[in-house]
Amino acid sequence: MFDPVRIGEPQRDLRVSPVEPPAITSPAQIQRTLDDAAFVDRPRAAATLVDGLDDRQLSQLGASVEGAAVLGTLDRALASAPHDLDVHAQRTRLAEAMDHSVHPVDADPVGLRSNTQPQAFFERVVTDPVVVGDARTTGITERVGDNTVTWTVDGQGRPIRAEADLSQVFTDLERSNAETDAQREAADRGIEGDHGGHLIGHRFVTDQGLKNLFPQDGNFNVSAYKTLENEWADWIDSGMDVRIRIDLSPAGQDRPDRVRVSYEVVDPASGDVVYDQRVTFRNEAGQKYERVPLADMANYGTHRDP
The missing domain is CATH 3.40.570.10 (Extracellular Endonuclease, subunit A)
Structure with a gap:
């Protein structure tokens, strides 16, 4: 015997909503992801990693020695991006996080290049x-x-x-x-x-x-x-x-x-x-x-x- 359908009762949507993969926030995992990428693919891998992190998570990375170091690693990977990959937005966000980090960062964030170096890419x-x-x-x-x-x-x-x-x-x-x-x-x-x-x-x-x-x-x-x-x-x-x-x-x-x-x-x-x-x-x-x-x-x- 079938159960009667009640008038006006909302029907449940039984479809499964896609789940976004969690952002990679561990410095060790970020470093491992970059290391696993082929050298020519690292700029795109770095851009994807940065896009997966919000500004609060980037700041949290900068709060630790390991996290600050990986911010620099991401920025160096983005600095070697090919001409068809626009990474200015990602590098700007990294520059903000590195600028507020209390730990030294080995990188060259956007806008912070030393004037003593030749302008190589004008x-x-x-x-x-x-x-x-x-x-x-x-x-x-x-x-x-x-x-x-x-x-x-x-x-x-x-x-x-x-x-x-x-x-x-x-x-x-x-x-x-x-x-x-x-x-x-x-x-x-x-x-x-x-x-x-x-x-x-x-x-x-x-x-x-x-x-x-x-x-x-x-x-x-x-x-x-x-x-x-x-x-x-x-x-x-x-x-x-x-x-x-x-x-x-x-x-x-x-x-x-x-x-x-x-x-x-x-x-x-x-x-x-x-x-x-x-x-x-x-x-x-x-x-x-x-x-x-x-x-x-x-x-x-x-x-x-x-």
């Missing part, structure tokens, strides 16, 4: 992806002070080429935690003894992340390649501009076997090329580079005062 251009041979590539151009660099990266964000016009050397630069993390990430793509080596030295472009890094034999990095970078810096300090192209080959693999470098030294007073060089290095120990001595650079061109 111009950035990213080209649409194109197919070159079998590789899908993207060009990324950064203006860093007076220097301009264009990196070509493959579909996995690995650098294939860098082209630079350099006329400024920055001193007393500290590498951010995000940059040193990227160097470890690049080194891990290589073999034992590799460093995360910069295509264009950090002193010329500051922190640029994985697009400027490749697995580079450690001895090669600190010997021949460093000698080459020192020569570029000396040319610039002598009043010259340096135009550089670096190609890593073969393209489309984690660790290049060859590093082909060509560069021209330009006298800005006349626009003349006063010196040029071409060299191909093997990505292994024992590489040599015979640089132009600083004392000889005065013999090239008409110099401006440094």
Whole structure:
């Protein structure tokens, strides 16, 4: 026998309402979530984590040493976000929480960048992806002070080429935690003894992340390649501009076997090329580079005062 339906009695909605996942508020859990994300995915992971926290929860994180540290970790991850991910709102909220924390925070919140550092990102251009041979590539151009660099990266964000016009050397630069993390990430793509080596030295472009890094034999990095970078810096300090192209080959693999470098030294007073060089290095120990001595650079061109 069916129960009668009473007139006017409200019917119960038996559907189950979706339950939002709880916000991750534990510093250890936040750190673990970021660590578990691939390096290139960490900015998006950090944005999702911050969006899941309200302002009170962010302030609570800043009240503990561990929580303040993870606020800095989130901010550094967001600082390396790609151009198509707008993270200004999340970084502004983090800046507020870090500003009110009683604990030191190792980060560079929005609006708090030291004026002693070069303004590295006041111009950035990213080209649409194109197919070159079998590789899908993207060009990324950064203006860093007076220097301009264009990196070509493959579909996995690995650098294939860098082209630079350099006329400024920055001193007393500290590498951010995000940059040193990227160097470890690049080194891990290589073999034992590799460093995360910069295509264009950090002193010329500051922190640029994985697009400027490749697995580079450690001895090669600190010997021949460093000698080459020192020569570029000396040319610039002598009043010259340096135009550089670096190609890593073969393209489309984690660790290049060859590093082909060509560069021209330009006298800005006349626009003349006063010196040029071409060299191909093997990505292994024992590489040599015979640089132009600083004392000889005065013999090239008409110099401006440094």
